[in-house]
Amino acid sequence: MPLFHRKPFLGLKSLILELVLDNEIMFNPSLDGEKSHSRLIKLLLCRWTEMADLKALAEAIIKGDQNTAVEITRAALDEGTAAKSVLDEGLIAGMDVIGARFKNNEVFVPEVLIAARAMKSAMGILEPELVKAGVEPIGKFLIGTVQGDLHDIGKNLVAMMLKGAGFEVTDLGVDVPPGKFIERAKAAGVQLIGLSALLTTTMPGMEKTLKALRDAGVSAKVMIGGAPVTQGYADKIGADGYATDAASAVDLAKSLVT
Numbered sequence: 001m002p003l004f005h006r007k008p009f010l011g012l013k014s015l016i017l018e019l020v021l022d023n024e025i026m027f028n029p030s031l032d033g034e035k036s037h038s039r040l041i042k043l044l045l046c047r048w049t050e051m052a053d054l055k056a057l058a059e060a061i062i063k064g065d066q067n068t069a070v071e072i073t074r075a076a077l078d079e080g081t082a083a084k085s086v087l088d089e090g091l092i093a094g095m096d097v098i099g100a101r102f103k104n105n106e107v108f109v110p111e112v113l114i115a116a117r118a119m120k121s122a123m124g125i126l127e128p129e130l131v132k133a134g135v136e137p138i139g140k141f142l143i144g145t146v147q148g149d150l151h152d153i154g155k156n157l158v159a160m161m162l163k164g165a166g167f168e169v170t171d172l173g174v175d176v177p178p179g180k181f182i183e184r185a186k187a188a189g190v191q192l193i194g195l196s197a198l199l200t201t202t203m204p205g206m207e208k209t210l211k212a213l214r215d216a217g218v219s220a221k222v223m224i225g226g227a228p229v230t231q232g233y234a235d236k237i238g239a240d241g242y243a244t245d246a247a248s249a250v251d252l253a254k255s256l257v258t
């Protein structure tokens, strides 16, 4: 399979506009016409290639093609593409599509898990470069299934989608007592906390955890979810938000950190 799919004249017009807006193409009086012209062609080719590569990366994530995702990520970094562009225009763009399709019932849990696995592998290569480049996550998120509850499939999906959206996620696992949420929330300085519950008998654990967090002075926003949870319940216990599925959880998290 060819490494890159280069589509001729992919968004060429918007590309020129983007380069002009980025001030990368300027009318430089010190350059003669020929030099300016060749500089323009060089820049266009360079950016166009980058865009095509990252589009192919997003497609690999959508298909859950782990090997191709890793290969393109490595090649893009070797070619000098900025780690942040690889993240935003490749990995996150791909996970955004999967999230939207999941929300619309066009794909289901297995497809999301496969896409997330591809993203995780590519992230393994990208992460050190992001750290080197000083790229900050869009927010720090702590998540766990509340005390007494062992269900984690939905919680894991939420965690993966949030990672895919650019959040730094700490996953405390299942059966998490309020004290553990407090301890990690303080240690990691998170802006957001996600509580998951799948049992009507463990749902009160959300209220208990929320109260304990507030009593301990943790001001991070708290969002809740899980099959039996509703917006009404979130309002009743004073949570900052509720989402029905992993894709909506990403939208909610983004809205809570801005």
Ligand code: B12
Binding pocket: 109, 148, 149, 150, 151, 152, 153, 154, 155, 157, 158, 193, 194, 195, 196, 197, 198, 199, 200, 201, 223, 224, 225, 226, 227, 228, 242, 243, 244, 245, 246, 247, 249
């Ligand atoms: C798989 C499963 C199990 C597995 C869990 C494996 C695992 N690793 O998670 C096992 C077999 C261990 C299990 C055990 C039990 N289960 Co069970 N289980 C299920 C089942 C079939 C699927 C749950 C699931 O994974 N759904 C798929 C995921 C993707 O959906 P989700 O969890 O809802 O998550 C999505 C959203 O809710 C949301 N979301 C989830 N978390 C969060 C968090 C935040 C912050 C946000 C914003 C959003 C969000 O986003 C997710 C992704 O889109 C459900 C039935 C069902 N259809 O829901 C019963 C179910 C939840 N289980 C049930 C029961 C009763 C039990 C047991 C008590 C059975 C028993 N007698 O032992 C035990 C309890 C064990 C315990 N202490 O927790 C009942 C609960 C009934 C009730 N009213 O409380 C259910 C509804 C089955 C039923 N119809 O009776 N279970």
